[in-house]
Ligand SMILES: Cc1ncc(C[n+]2csc(CCOP(=O)(O)OP(=O)(O)O)c2C)c(N)n1
């Protein structure tokens with residue numbers, strides 16, 4: 001039974017780097033593994049994080065850092081959500097600030113350690129990195145450094161992984177060591193032919209029985225020692241070769257080592273040494289258990305506590321405070337209703353059935369749900385096929401992961417006018433998962449897709465309505481994007497303008513409608529706050545929610561012409577976002593009203609909670625209103641017609657840096673929008 005003893009970290013404190021592991025006996029290594037679990041479970045319960053995946057790689061990571069010499073040898077983690085043990089063994093012992101502002105990243109981070117390489121939390125990339133590094137070693141004549149990539153069975157279902165395997169297998173003289181961390185799950189059990197094949201390799205009866213016998217007989221007591229263990233391991237391996245057919249990895253040309261008990265440090269070390277000494281492309285197939293050593297995780301039917309917290313109960317892994325309605329839960333419930341009304345509607349997930357809210361639909365319509373594995377590109381094009389054959393697929397994928405399916409949306413869906421609805425969950429700033437999880441680019445990159453229509457609901461009622469509107473479009477792809485977390489309270493419209501909802505006007509006040517504030521999606525509430533603050537300064541504002549942000553509603557252009565300044569507020573990068581699209585429409589219509597767009601700077605943003613990151617980006621009512629007051633002053637006397645000169649003076653008012661830019665990850669790409677946004681004269 002797992003004991004929660006946060007103070008039991010005596011051995012761990014002695015591990016300042018991987019080489020300190022060499023001094024530990026096998027008994028001490030086992031104790032170290034226990035200490036790591038005892039530390040991570042209560043700590044991550046407080047901070048939030050991926051406890052299940054990390055408890056599944058404790059022994060694997062210890063063995064890996066004993067056999068290889070990071071950072072001389074390069075150790076790569078696919079997704080990287082399972083790199084906490086790696087961090088602990090490379091000198092980072094304080095996880096109390098995990099995923100918090102200024103604290104430890106939940107993924108590898110080069111700024112934290114020379115042992116960290118891949119910061120991107122998008123799955124299925126590690127093998128391509130490994131292939132590239134191995135090729136670089138070959139070109140540069142580097143022969144004394146290993147490249148080791150740890151990839152989960154889930155990440156192995158991603159297309160990029162197979163592109164890399166194809167390349168890695170091509171060169172028998174180019175060493176790449178791939179450790180497949182096979183715990184049979186992504187969040188839920190991994191799907192597809194690959195999962196079946198891994199199961200074949202894993203569950204060959206004779207091999208399994210022998211493994212059990214070997215484990216029992218050996219007990220791995222010191223008295224038996226490594227030589228006998230190695231010998232028996234060789235016998236076990238030989239047996240496996242007899243009973244387990246040559247696997248597809250070997251058919252591909254990769255040396256296959258395993259399957260190995262990933263929780264057996266000595267066994268893993270033996271397998272990793274064999275792989276290291278092979279001097280070619282080799283796969284070590286490690287069998288692990290997600291949440292190992294933590295009953296609350298092992299018994300967690302849904303996803304073995306893929307992630308917990310913040311502020312969850314370390315004994316149970318459950319949140320201490322119940323969560324309210326989220327954007328995702330509103331979507332989940334509406335999909336069940338739609339599913340009952342429309343038998344052409346099907347759901348598609350990329351290995352994230354529950355996180356994207358399709359689990360209820362799946363329970364009700366088990367024949368109309370498709371989990372494609374971590375294969376977003378396949379999800380999109382497969383959906384285009386379904387649309388061609390008469391279905392209306394709803395493809396629910398986090399906005400950040402949808403980025404990788406841009407070409408499929410552009411060419412396989414939009415070019416073919418496929419009636420597919422994409423639901424971009426976690427759109428906008430997500431925060432604690434760091435730079436590669438923010439869904440902050442979708443309304444820019446998908447702006448360029450001909451025929452694609454994009455909706456950004458401001459609340460649950462609008463999400464329900466816009467989902468249905470999207471499902472009524474059969475000759476073009478549609479996209480609905482909404483944030484992570486609690487759904488915004490319903491905001492009623494006071495009027496309509498074209499397809500847009502007017503949320504506030506100056507009617508009934510002494511104010512003239514100087515400013516048109518366009519509040520996009522979840523930031524509609526911020527737009528209303530801006531208008532309230534402007535009114536306090538004697539500036540009249542009209543607030544509109546465009547609802548469908550692509551294409552730009554013609555009524556918005558007309559409204560802009562009736563105001564002296566247009567302001568857009570969006571939870572998306574400014575570059576190429578909704579504000580840019582509206583500005584272009586105003587230019588094309590020769591409407592000279594100056595426009596100021598507020599959005600996220602095109603930078604990689606460090607992890608912090610969503611509210612903090614939005615504040616850092618200046619996306620608060622107070623900051624925006626403050627800047628608008630200056631801009632309106634620059635436009636001249638109230639009621640004076642907007643002019644280029646006035647706009648220029650307003651532009652100079654805007655040129656002074658306003659909000660401090662959000663803290664950015666290392667390697668930040670400067671962007672033209674790195675400086676304060678400017679009013680663009682018409
Ligand atoms: C491209 C992409 N899609 C989805 C995700 C979300 N995601 C994070 S971890 C995970 C499951 C990964 O499964 P596996 O590789 O087996 O690792 P495990 O959690 O089992 O250790 C998924 C789908 C992601 N990180 N990247």
Ligand SMILES: CC(=O)[C@@H](O)[C@H](O)COP(=O)(O)O
Nearest residue numbers: 081121307355426430433484
């Ligand atoms: C590692 C990964 O990609 C996801 O597990 C990520 O942590 C998403 O978390 P949320 O579902 O809480 O947004």
Ligand SMILES: [Mg+2]
Nearest residue numbers: 152153154185
């Ligand atoms: Mg897995």
